[in-house]
Amino acid sequence: MFRITLPDGSVREVAPGTTPADIAAAIGPGLAKAAIAARVDGELRDIGRPFEGDAALALVTARDEADALEMARHDYAHVLAEAVQQLFPGTQITFGPSTDDGFYYDFAPKDRPFTEEDLPAIEEAMRGIIRADKPLRREVWDRATLISRWKQQGETFKAEWAAELSGDEPLTVYWSGDDWLDMCRGPHLASTGKLDPDAFKLTRVSGAYWRGDQNNPQLSRIYGTGWLSKKQLDAHLVRLEEAAKRDHRRIGQEMDLFHLQSEAQGSVFWHPKGYVIYRALEDYMRRAIHAAGYLEIKTPQLMDVRQWETSGHWGKYAENMFAVPDIVPDGEGGAPAVAADADWMALKPMNCPAHVLVFRQGIKSYRDLPLRFYENGCCHRNEAHGALHGIMRVRQFTQDDAHIFCREDQIVEEVRSFCALADRIYKDFGFTYSIKLALRPEKRFGSDADWDKAENELRHAVVQAGLATADHGWEELPGEGAFYAPKLEWHLTDAIGRTWQVGTIQSDRVLPERLDASYVGEDGARHRPVMLHRAIFGAYERFIGILIEEYAGKFPLWLAPVQAVVATIVSDADDYAREVAAKLAAAGIRVETDLRNEKINYKVREHSLAKVPNLIVVGKREAEEATVALRQLGSDRQQVMALDDLVAMLVRDATPPDLC
Numbered sequence: 001m002f003r004i005t006l007p008d009g010s011v012r013e014v015a016p017g018t019t020p021a022d023i024a025a026a027i028g029p030g031l032a033k034a035a036i037a038a039r040v041d042g043e044l045r046d047i048g049r050p051f052e053g054d055a056a057l058a059l060v061t062a063r064d065e066a067d068a069l070e071m072a073r074h075d076y077a078h079v080l081a082e083a084v085q086q087l088f089p090g091t092q093i094t095f096g097p098s099t100d101d102g103f104y105y106d107f108a109p110k111d112r113p114f115t116e117e118d119l120p121a122i123e124e125a126m127r128g129i130i131r132a133d134k135p136l137r138r139e140v141w142d143r144a145t146l147i148s149r150w151k152q153q154g155e156t157f158k159a160e161w162a163a164e165l166s167g168d169e170p171l172t173v174y175w176s177g178d179d180w181l182d183m184c185r186g187p188h189l190a191s192t193g194k195l196d197p198d199a200f201k202l203t204r205v206s207g208a209y210w211r212g213d214q215n216n217p218q219l220s221r222i223y224g225t226g227w228l229s230k231k232q233l234d235a236h237l238v239r240l241e242e243a244a245k246r247d248h249r250r251i252g253q254e255m256d257l258f259h260l261q262s263e264a265q266g267s268v269f270w271h272p273k274g275y276v277i278y279r280a281l282e283d284y285m286r287r288a289i290h291a292a293g294y295l296e297i298k299t300p301q302l303m304d305v306r307q308w309e310t311s312g313h314w315g316k317y318a319e320n321m322f323a324v325p326d327i328v329p330d331g332e333g334g335a336p337a338v339a340a341d342a343d344w345m346a347l348k349p350m351n352c353p354a355h356v357l358v359f360r361q362g363i364k365s366y367r368d369l370p371l372r373f374y375e376n377g378c379c380h381r382n383e384a385h386g387a388l389h390g391i392m393r394v395r396q397f398t399q400d401d402a403h404i405f406c407r408e409d410q411i412v413e414e415v416r417s418f419c420a421l422a423d424r425i426y427k428d429f430g431f432t433y434s435i436k437l438a439l440r441p442e443k444r445f446g447s448d449a450d451w452d453k454a455e456n457e458l459r460h461a462v463v464q465a466g467l468a469t470a471d472h473g474w475e476e477l478p479g480e481g482a483f484y485a486p487k488l489e490w491h492l493t494d495a496i497g498r499t500w501q502v503g504t505i506q507s508d509r510v511l512p513e514r515l516d517a518s519y520v521g522e523d524g525a526r527h528r529p530v531m532l533h534r535a536i537f538g539a540y541e542r543f544i545g546i547l548i549e550e551y552a553g554k555f556p557l558w559l560a561p562v563q564a565v566v567a568t569i570v571s572d573a574d575d576y577a578r579e580v581a582a583k584l585a586a587a588g589i590r591v592e593t594d595l596r597n598e599k600i601n602y603k604v605r606e607h608s609l610a611k612v613p614n615l616i617v618v619g620k621r622e623a624e625e626a627t628v629a630l631r632q633l634g635s636d637r638q639q640v641m642a643l644d645d646l647v648a649m650l651v652r653d654a655t656p657p658d659l660c
Contacts (some may be wrong), residue, residue: 003054014051021047021190024059034061036189037071044071046138046187062228069228073098075136075189076126076200076226081105082180083125084114084222093182094157094210094219101236102200102225106208108157114220119202122222126200133193134177138186140170146183157210158183199233200226242496248548249390255553255611257561258391266388266395268541273561276590277544280559282376284656285400285537292421294374294402299354301378305344311353311514312445314346316483320381322347351377352508352533355403356515359529364519369529370406370414376540377401390545397539404532405517411530415461415488415505422490422503422536423467428657429547431492434473434499435462438480438487445484445510454507455486462488484510485533494550502543505534553611554633558656560590565612566628567594567603569619576623580616580643587651608633614650 001013020038024031037060038045062068077096085091090110150159174188175181202224210216227233252258257274308314325342355373378398404414426433440451462468490503508531518526537543566577574595584591594603607615617629628646630639
């Protein structure tokens with residue numbers, strides 16, 4: 001008999017062959033119907049998989065949404081593969097994982113790549129499989145037998161993958177009914193009928209490469225989104241529609257903020273209006289860091305590769321770095337060439353080693369600490385072409401980067417102060433956030449003792465800041481720290497519920513050791529400082545992209561590139577419009593005039609599309625009475641007011657948040 005321990009501490013003794021479904025049925029018919037999977041000793045498993053010994057059991061229902069969604073999406077992917085092979089005989093299947101909001105499957109079509117026009121028929125075939133309520137049955141197969149079957153069926157990709165999977169243990173497959181199977185670790189729901197046939201949608205088709213290698217055969221990837229109910233699907237589709245409206249690339253073009261082009265792949269061309277936003281954020285952050293006691297510095301873009309070898313970045317990060325050799329003429333027309341003994345330089349992918357070099361200039365005393373260096377540091381990272389995304393993921397970017405060099409006894413207070421600063425800044429932009437602690441990865445520098453100290457210091461600081469609570473989404477992430485330090489991460493939630501990982505602070509004892517940073521302690525001996533790496537915006541480019549989508553281009557007045565436009569109804573008011581604009585400009589308002597010979601309704605519509613916050617309309621009456629008619633973005637109301645009152649109001653509303 002096996003002893004099965006339930007979450008309430010009770011124990012049931014069951015015979016071999018008993019499944020979690022049997023225990024759910026023994027507890028009650030309601031639970032038997034609701035249970036869709038099980039956690040056995042913490043591992044997510046099929047509800048119908050027999051116990052293999054004594055175990056702790058927690059039954060999973062649709063209320064356990066994370067587990068339920070992951071399993072449903074995994075099942076949708078398998079149903080997709082079965083449907084495609086029904087409709088397109090001879091298609092080979094490869095991989096089909098779940099994703100954050102759905103699933104995809106990669107196929108090797110027999111005749112032609114799949115297109116968007118194929119999706120409705122595939123969806124209908126999937127619904128047929130779901131409505132057939134086909135049992136999903138797990139079997140364990142001998143590796144050689146399974147490889148032989150795949151080869152006989154012409155599934156060369158599956159045969160290759162089965163042969164290369166590590167270990168000598170048998171492989172698992174899942175049957176859908178009695179006529180279709182796929183190789184899979186699982187787990188799966190009990191049957192296809194546990195899926196909602198109206199809670200999924202195929203979204204797009206793209207190309208992919210077998211195992212992600214462009215030297216391998218090209219495949220057709222079909223994406224879908226899958227949910228537990230039609231209500232969830234409909235809500236997701238509304239979010240997608242809203243996200244498309246807020247796409248920073250589209251809004252950036254409409255508002256003439258920036259552009260991207262192939263001549264500088266992965267770098268941003270800022271236009272005047274976009275650079276206004278950029279500079280406003282720089283000014284805002286400078287006020288914040290100066291008030292918090294930081295010293296601003298500037299460090300080189302290029303440093304000798306040997307410096308990056310010493311820091312450890314070259315060994316861990318070289319494939320993401322741009323290296324530049326010494327160039328010499330080759331003697332034939334002056335064409336450039338690389339010298340055989342060239343010294344190699346690297347564009348910095350991050351600022352931290354350079355900040356250590358600044359710290360090392362001159363002797364530092366314990367009295368000098370904490371020393372907080374800040375830099376709007378331009379960095380370059382060789383991101384894969386397919387990973388680039390607008391201004392959210394680029395190759396050249398600028399960080400609001402800072403490094404705090406401090407003593408051991410100062411760490412917790414410095415981290416706590418940073419938490420308070422980040423909290424104030426994110427609230428200024430209207431964001432809520434969660435905080436996560438990313439713990440030591442498997443491959444890392446430094447001793448376990450140092451990692452223990454660093455992780456505990458970060459925990460303690462967040463507790464002191466009052467942020468290690470469920471309200472702030474506090475969570476620990478095993479294995480997700482940097483190779484040199486654990487880190488706190490700030491995950492912002494935007495207006496439509498998406499999350500963005502932005503801010504971070506890392507407690508690092510590795511880099512000061514590798515780069516020989518030291519200070520003279522109270523005892524007269526040399527000591528290593530601890531180095532806190534921190535950022536709040538992260539990359540300016542990405543943060544601006546997030547803000548564009550958060551506000552849908554309707555920026556707070558202090559950030560708006562054009563804060564007001566003075567538009568005339570008739571040409572007789574042109575001189576007065578110029579006078580109004582001059583007075584606003586003198587008060588520090590970013591203002592333009594629209595004196596075109598166009599109807600006022602046309603001007604209103606055009607400036608609304610350009611997201612101008614304040615449209616100031618003037619005609620003959622306004623000129624005679626020294627008034628204006630104000631139309632604010634998003635409102636149908638027109639407010640007539642005195643010019644001086646308008647100036648005072650806009651100056652007040654355009655004042656940036658006070659960080660002092």
